[in-house]
Amino acid sequence: xxxYTGNRDDYLKRLRRIEGQVxxxxxxxxxxxxxxxxLTQVSAATKAxxxxxxxxxxxxxxxxxxxxxxxxxxxxxxxxxxxxxAIARLVRS
Amino acid sequence: xxxYTGNRDDYLKRLRRIEGQVxxxxxxxxxxxxxxxxLTQVSAATKAxxxxxxxxxxxxxxxxxxxxxxxxxxxxxxxxxxxxxAIARLVRS
Amino acid sequence: xxxYTGNRDDYLKRLRRIEGQVxxxxxxxxxxxxxxxxLTQVSAATKAxxxxxxxxxxxxxxxxxxxxxxxxxxxxxxxxxxxxxAIARLVRS
Amino acid sequence: xxxYTGNRDDYLKRLRRIEGQVxxxxxxxxxxxxxxxxLTQVSAATKAxxxxxxxxxxxxxxxxxxxxxxxxxxxxxxxxxxxxxAIARLVRS
Numbered sequence: 001x002x003x004y005t006g007n008r009d010d011y012l013k014r015l016r017r018i019e020g021q022v023x024x025x026x027x028x029x030x031x032x033x034x035x036x037x038x039l040t041q042v043s044a045a046t047k048a049x050x051x052x053x054x055x056x057x058x059x060x061x062x063x064x065x066x067x068x069x070x071x072x073x074x075x076x077x078x079x080x081x082x083x084x085x086a087i088a089r090l091v092r093s
Numbered sequence: 094x095x096x097y098t099g100n101r102d103d104y105l106k107r108l109r110r111i112e113g114q115v116x117x118x119x120x121x122x123x124x125x126x127x128x129x130x131x132l133t134q135v136s137a138a139t140k141a142x143x144x145x146x147x148x149x150x151x152x153x154x155x156x157x158x159x160x161x162x163x164x165x166x167x168x169x170x171x172x173x174x175x176x177x178x179a180i181a182r183l184v185r186s
Numbered sequence: 187x188x189x190y191t192g193n194r195d196d197y198l199k200r201l202r203r204i205e206g207q208v209x210x211x212x213x214x215x216x217x218x219x220x221x222x223x224x225l226t227q228v229s230a231a232t233k234a235x236x237x238x239x240x241x242x243x244x245x246x247x248x249x250x251x252x253x254x255x256x257x258x259x260x261x262x263x264x265x266x267x268x269x270x271x272a273i274a275r276l277v278r279s
Numbered sequence: 280x281x282x283y284t285g286n287r288d289d290y291l292k293r294l295r296r297i298e299g300q301v302x303x304x305x306x307x308x309x310x311x312x313x314x315x316x317x318l319t320q321v322s323a324a325t326k327a328x329x330x331x332x333x334x335x336x337x338x339x340x341x342x343x344x345x346x347x348x349x350x351x352x353x354x355x356x357x358x359x360x361x362x363x364x365a366i367a368r369l370v371r372s
Contacts, residue, residue: 002128015119019112022142026108035095035153036179042146043182046139049115050186050277053135058270060128065247066262069255076252084244086129089136091236091277092371093143143370151363158340159355162348169345177337184329184370185278188314201305205298208328212294221281221339222365228332229368232325235301236372239321246314272315275322279329 003063004056014052021045053090057083096156097149107145114138146183150176189249190242200238207231239276243269282342283335293331300324332369336362 004011022045028038061083068079097104115138121131154176161172190197208231214224247269254265283290301324307317340362347358 002125004122004128004131005125008122011122012119015115015122019115019119022108022112022115025145026105026112029097029101029104029108032095032098035097035149035157036175038097039146039149039153039179040182042142042149043179043186046142046146046183046186049135049139049142053132053139054270054274054277056128056132056135057273058266060132061247061251061269062263062266064128065251066255066266069252069262070258072256076255077248080244080248080252082129083247084240086132086136087243087273087276088240089133090139090273091240093136093139147363147367147370150366151359154340154344154362155356155359158344159348159359162345162355163351165349169348170341173337173341173345176340177333180336180366180369181333183366184333188311190308190314190317191311194308197308198305201301201308205301205305208294208298208301212291212298215283215287215290215294218281218284221283221335221343222361224283225332225335225339225365226368228328228335229365229372232328232332232369233372235321235325235328238304239318239325242314242318242321246318250314268315272318272322275319276325279322279326 003059003061007055007059011052011055014048018045018048018052021048050090057086057090060086096152096154100148100152104145104148107141111138111141111145114141143183150179150183153179189245189247193241193245197238197241200234204231204234204238207234236276243272243276246272282338282340286334286338290331290334293327297324297327297331300327329369336365336369339365 021041025038025041025045028041065079065083069076114134118131118134118138121134158169158172158176162169207227211224211227211231214227251265251269255262300320304317304320304324307320344355344358344362348355
């Protein structure tokens with residue numbers, strides 16, 4: 001069980017849609033579509049991926065981080081550090 | 094013919110790899126993998142998409158924008174504005 | 187007392203440096219410096235600001251969010267939601 | 280003369296406002312303000328900086344890049360590559 005387990009079906013649906021978006025972008029490249037139109041689709045897929053990441057992160061903080069804090073001990077610090085590093089990777093990608 | 098035509102096969106290969114990455118992320122969600130590990134893969138896929146976008150943009154500027162500038166007339170301004178809007182969407186995604 | 191209080195002097199030093207960077211960028215515009223060199227400095231200042239934000243966020247999660255979790259009750263959920271919204275603003279800026 | 284010269288006063292005004300925003304963020308840290316409120320201001324300053332960068336970039340493409348293209352010769356390629364690198368730094372910051 002993870003923070004995202006309750007929303008698993010929703011994430012799977014969104015990820016399948018993003019997979020389709022990326023396949024659609026490849027099709028646009030194959031069909032010689034106009035570069036700017038391709039870029040618009042790449043931005044949309046990127047935004048959708050970031051949005052999945054933000055959801056997973058919120059679920060993670062609301063469960064793993066909160067649970068570690070409640071359990072007490074040094075584990076909470078490690079979880080916060082780990083989440084902060086994941087956020088940094090996200091902000092810089 | 095577009096700016097990216099000469100690199101089409103390379104873009105297609107990269108987009109297929111990203112499609113596989115997104116499918117792999119869905120598999121991780123299905124298999125109840127640890128949230129932070131999923132987030133790491135989402136960041137990697139996002140970065141790969143941004144990198145495709147930056148390549149397409151450079152190809153576009155080096156062909157469509159440069160060609161419009163050489164042709165003279167007001168078309169160059171329109172192309173620059175269009176590229177700037179695509180860059181803004183990219184920076185904000 | 188906040189999560190960042192223990193690191194206040196460090197944040198103040200970094201923010202003063204960023205203030206100086208922004209002043210330096212204005213000076214470059216006044217002195218008619220080359221656009222790409224100005225953009226390089228804007229990217230550096232942006233990165234420095236994002237890095238301050240990531241630090242503040244980690245301090246915040248390690249104190250306010252963890253404290254609310256330990257206190258129990260519905261406050262922890264509200265803190266997680268608030269932090270997630272701050273992260274979303276950061277990722278999209 | 281650069282692409283941004285015609286808009287210099289506007290850029291200077293915006294950069295001075297951003298400098299003030301950063302000074303205001305330092306003041307919030309000094310005054311022990313709530314972390315999330317500080318983060319909101321950091322996101323706003325970051326967005327304002329990115330917006331200046333996008334403006335400078337559009338001005339640059341509409342002048343330096345277009346001029347190099349019109350002049351012909353290999354200079355246009357170098358200008359496009361340089362602009363693409365500046366865009367990549369921006370997207371990744």
